[in-house]
Amino acid sequence: MYAQTETAQGDLRGISGSPGVVSGPVRVILGPDEFGKLQRGEILVAPLTNPSWTPLFAIASAVITEVGGILSHGAIVAREYGIPAVMSVPGATHNLSDGQMITVDGNRGMVLVEGGET
Structure with missing residues (x-):
């Protein structure tokens, strides 16, 4: 299940998993x-999550996964921890890089890239 895709400014779009x-x-x-x-405070970007990833949610400030939806492990655990999550963002682990500043908008299912370029 994939949402689509990339906005004109280089921002990424997915499915809102947690507001x-x-x-x-x-x-x-x-x-x-x-x-x-x-x-602590970094935004976790992963292909997917499963129960072994749960301890990371206590450290991360937000979560982005390449697969999953509103009922995926990542979305459910993000809601439990009260952190924003955007799921089903194809290529997130390749288009985003360590240390890059972004904004995760879990309300709209958007990943806003500082400077507008991935």
């Missing part, structure tokens, strides 16, 4: 061997 708006630096995490890289 709220947060700005911060990106941290791309591709698998469990990278869990230790996430720092």
